[in-house]
Amino acid sequence: MPESSSKLSRISLSDTMLSSAHNVDAVLSGSSLSDSLAATPGELRAASQAISFHVMRRLGLVRAVSGMLVERTPPYPLFNALLLVALALLDTACQALAQAGEPLRRDIPVYAVHTVVDQAVEAAAGHRKMRTYKGLLNGTLRRFLREREAILAQVLQQPEARWNHPAWWIKQLQHAYPQEWERLLEAADQPGPMTLRINLRRSSQAAMQEALEAAGLESQPLGEAGLVLGHPRPVQQIPGFAQGWWSVQDASAQQAAGLIDPKPGMRVLDACAAPGGKTAHLLEWADVQLQALDADAGRLERVEQNLQRLGLMRPGVTLHCADAADLDSWWDGRGFDAVLADVPCTASGIVRRHPDIRWLRREADVAKTAGLQRKIVDALWKTVSPGGCLLYSSCSIFPQEGERQAEQFLKRHAEASRLPAPGQILPLADAGRISLYDGFFYALFAKSP
Template sequence: MSARSDSPSLAPPLSAVLLSSADAVQGVLEGRSLTDMLAAVEPALRPATQAVSFHAMRHLGWAGAIAGQLVQRYPNTRLQALLLVSLALLVRGDEAGVPGMPAYAPHTVVDQAVTAAARARNLSAYKGLLNGSLRRFLRERAALEAAVADRPEARWNHPGWWVQALRRAYPQDWQAILEAANAPAPLTLRVNRRRATREQVLGALAAAGLAAEPAGESGLVLATPRPVAQIPGFAEGWWSVQDAGAQRAAELLAPRDGMRVLDACAAPGGKTAHLLELADIELLALDVDAARLARVRQNLDRLGLGGERARLQAADAADPHAWWDGRPFDAVLADVPCTASGIVRRHPDIRWLRREDDLRRTAALQARIADALWRTVAPGGRLLYATCSVFPAEGERQAEAFLERHPDARRLDAPGQLLPVAIGATPAAQRDGFFYALFAKLS
């Protein structure tokens, strides 16, 4: 999350932030990505809008349940979003606060929400409804909350089907997984060993007044997040932003000099770059989205990893006939599409955009991609199956089914399911949720 000054004198008006955040949340309610919605926000408002909309996403189940008791029918989705955002901001007093936002008294939030509605197209006629609803919440909060306390969405701020799926899969850990998803993530860097050492980056951070601590083999976790362009070494390509759990992928595939390597679902390019940092390899990076593949090239260029060593191609990994020249790969990274249920704390809208039947669709696609890529692995070569999911249907069940379909595959040592770690852990020990299964092709 981008940082900004906590000084109210430098902050944009709260009414403007609430309306901008409501528009972002409205986009999510209508099925659009929060990332895309925030990209359209004017730069002066974007940091505060991101802070408030992220907070709203983390409280949307509770806010929705409360709002359902206050308003029976909404004249439009924009009013619903503004009410949800305002309720979420009112609950911030129970916690450490909204990162990147000044503290506001409840009556200020109500006043500014009504001001936002009064000044907004298609909302001004409903400012009385909004005002009455928010003031009723402040008067009757205890009773309103008690009425929804047993609802899974209100208690855990995840869809009910999501909560039930985790309870079945992880009887001992499901609550910790849900709580971790609502904890803001630290900013974790991966040092580019071809441009700098971890000690060199630590020294530069310290000189700039930024505290950090090592994590994993190449990681650094900042004590306080900052916009990346403000962190020493960004322009010089000393590091990339990458969660500690995601950094395991390239380390597990363990490329060696001279290998021919495939990164099958490469965008946005963090794992692609890491592979190139670890060894002098011949790498083909695929992604079905040409626009996202352009981001991979930009990242590689910033890190000094472009050139002939890395070839990028827009293609469907599940259709090797369209892109494979028949030369087998020594190592293949199959970071397949998934529900992204393991990275919800960084993308809190994901839980509200997914549907239960998405699991079935993504699992079928994952199996199709893994089977197609297995044909491209050289005898004696390895394939790393990876997802940023915590659902077994996209992890362990996929790995077991893959072995059944491919008798020439042998499963090697890999961590399997990495559950997210956040609550109660030091920043250096935190990570998102990932699944890793490593297979060797018998000669």
């Protein structure tokens, strides 16, 4: 079978596999895949990202296979990571052979079976600390090829291998969504679409769609300002990026500004602003007096860069590095007409875009982030003017970070009433299609005059 979708040119597959192994090892050591990829050499980054994402989406399975095939793993973590990379690619290669001509997902790197084995061994042989184990790697991969069906039948009895999520995560979803949990886990392994939000101050949905068509890019309208691309592209390859015609923003996140529905002259607070997508949307929506907060100075710089590109840095827009819950460090006592509290969370609703999240989170993190959320929203509620509103949002599908927070908030604040909002958005789609929406939660509260 021909080598595929990620074509090799000057960079060999062995180089890419080794780079991907470094990324996988970083995640297994507790670092985010985004941070590891940022440190990956530029010529390797795109291919390494594709493979690393694929391994993260198959990590439960390949770890179970590795544990079955290798009784005593070498005391060198990078070798173990390389084995996981090779097993993920090898299993995909076997699937491609079995499917005999059926279309494969474009995000999955597919190589010939013999190529995966040879290049994995070459990667080990070329690394000083791993060349001792190249025989073990070769033998393990070839045994997997010989016994694949029997091995998979055995390991797929394990929930983590079957669903490629931690066991605690699976149980959380089974309890919260007894009818949908399987579909949610399956959807998490389907990459989300690339969705643009048009900056209506600089372009229009129709004009942007024409520009995309002229560049040979397919898209479909979403709402009044969204366009869903037929296939993801680097932002520099999409017309109008430098001109600030659009931003990348998921369909769920695009709902925030409309729920607040800011009017000209309103005082608005975006309390957890980075990376600035919702901040920009609020400023595109109306000429408001906006204050954006974030506790991370580096991420706040990114907010400013995005606003500059979109032409939205203007008088009345201020950015402040501060902890939203520490009012004494930033609040001058003047109330806001609207507050957006897009609070920190486990990010369980966006794991299809960040497949490492499931492996980085721990069960205790759910309660930990829920406690932080309560602290933030209770503090921010004090800044809402009588008659104003607070929009609570999180990119989570765990009820502890969504509906339960909303219910408990109302119990703690008698002067709050709940207004219409989507509530829990689940990343589900029918008939095998990919959902246009990430997992998200919205609750809108009004403060009595």
